[in-house]
Amino acid sequence: MLALRVAAEAPHLAMVETADPDPLPHEALVRVRAFSLNRGEVLDLRSGAEGTAIGWDVAGLIERAAADESGPPVGTPVFGLVRRGAWAELVAVPTSQLAVTPANVSDAEAATLPTAGLTALRSLELGGFLVAKRVLVTGATGGVGQYAVQLAALAGAVVTALVRDVEKRRAPLQRLGAGSVVDVVAGEFDLIVDAVGGTTFATSIEHLAARGVVVNLATGSPDEIVSFRAACFDRAPGATIRTLNLLDELNHANTRADLARLAGLMHLRKLVAPLELEAPWQDIGRAIQALLTREISGKAVLHVGRSRD
Numbered sequence: 372m373l374a375l376r377v378a379a380e381a382p383h384l385a386m387v388e389t390a391d392p393d394p395l396p397h398e399a400l401v402r403v404r405a406f407s408l409n410r411g412e413v414l415d416l417r418s419g420a421e422g423t424a425i426g427w428d429v430a431g432l433i434e435r436a437a438a439d440e441s442g443p444p445v446g447t448p449v450f451g452l453v454r455r456g457a458w459a460e461l462v463a464v465p466t467s468q469l470a471v472t473p474a475n476v477s478d479a480e481a482a483t484l485p486t487a488g489l490t491a492l493r494s495l496e497l498g499g500f501l502v503a504k505r506v507l508v509t510g511a512t513g514g515v516g517q518y519a520v521q522l523a524a525l526a527g528a529v530v531t532a533l534v535r536d537v538e539k540r541r542a543p544l545q546r547l548g549a550g551s552v553v554d555v556v557a558g559e560f561d562l563i564v565d566a567v568g569g570t571t572f573a574t575s576i577e578h579l580a581a582r583g584v585v586v587n588l589a590t591g592s593p594d595e596i597v598s599f600r601a602a603c604f605d606r607a608p609g610a611t612i613r614t615l616n617l618l619d620e621l622n623h624a625n626t627r628a629d630l631a632r633l634a635g636l637m638h639l640r641k642l643v644a645p646l647e648l649e650a651p652w653q654d655i656g657r658a659i660q661a662l663l664t665r666e667i668s669g670k671a672v673l674h675v676g677r678s679r680d
């Protein structure tokens with residue numbers, strides 16, 4: 372099969388002919404039709420060992436069902452996530468991290484769901500029952516952010532979206548369910564999903580309501596030091612700071628059911644995929660560049676095929 376692998380030289384990617392994956396009994400072999408890019412995995416390319424398999428989010432067709440019969444049969448359209456190897460023609464996916472793609476959901480839409488959608492969903496769940504709660508989503512224009520805004524609004528929360536450019540972002544984010552779109556954090560929040568990190572993380576801590584929760588998703592750099600006024604945190608009795616690591620979560624929670632929940636919402640057109648760019652996977656360099664230079668916000672999806680048609 373063809374697969375993308377880490378390469379030493381910029382753009383740190385190479386398309387190589389390599390052996391097909393050899394699935395374990397609990398894994399289905401998926402013929403990849405589309406995958407999406409996540410900021411985290413794209414940034415990791417530079418530090419990855421040469422030849423390493425890459426890619427988390429995938430949508431495609433079951434090529435070979437899992438030997439333990441825990442997953443869907445051959446030919447079923449599915450989407451899911453792996454720790455590495457999704458940027459390829461074939462990938463072995465644990466059936467616990469795989470769900471059926473509904474008929475009216477495209478491969479591209481499904482491929483945006485796993486990492487961004489699950490991260491948004493699990494972050495919001497840390498806030499408990501969200502009806503009428505004040506939820507702030509920072510980095511609201513991103514993949515995680517756009518899903519978090521939509522899911523929080525669906526759950527009945529009063530959603531504030533933090534962005535850099537309010538004029539440009541207000542209308543699209545209001546369409547997704549944001550009540551307010553702001554570029555400065557003000558007021559108190561019961562739940563803050565922080566997809567920016569750094570000073571935004573620090574500011575978020577200062578704006579928690581009593582028993583509020585801030586979920587820290589993003590770390591700008593390994594050396595980043597975050598400082599906040601302790602008195603502003605202390606003013607909110609019972610407030611907590613939570614971390615969330617999706618890859619770690621995969622070991623503990625019902626990923627398949629959560630993927631199915633997200634796909635179900637998309638099937639009902641209650642959840643919109645934050646699709647910003649679609650291209651053949653041969654053009655991945657351009658897509659990565661667009662993501663890193665912030666030419667696009669939201670998700671870039673690459674379609675997998677031997678030719679460009």
Ligand SMILES: NC(=O)c1ccc[n+]([C@@H]2O[C@H](COP(=O)([O-])OP(=O)(O)OC[C@H]3O[C@@H](n4cnc5c(N)ncnc54)[C@H](OP(=O)(O)O)[C@@H]3O)[C@@H](O)[C@H]2O)c1
Pocket residue numbers: 409410411486487490509510511512513514515516533534535536566567571587588589590615616617618665667668669670
């Ligand atoms: N912990 C986990 O398990 C986990 C899982 C998934 C993602 N993440 C992390 O969560 C973060 C978001 O992920 P993503 O995939 O959604 O990335 P993304 O698509 O790049 O979204 C980040 C968004 O943040 C916005 N932003 C940047 N600085 C901002 C600021 N100061 N104020 C307001 N908005 C700002 C950007 O908007 P502009 O368009 O204005 O640049 C961008 O749209 C990344 O750091 C990612 O690594 C963590």
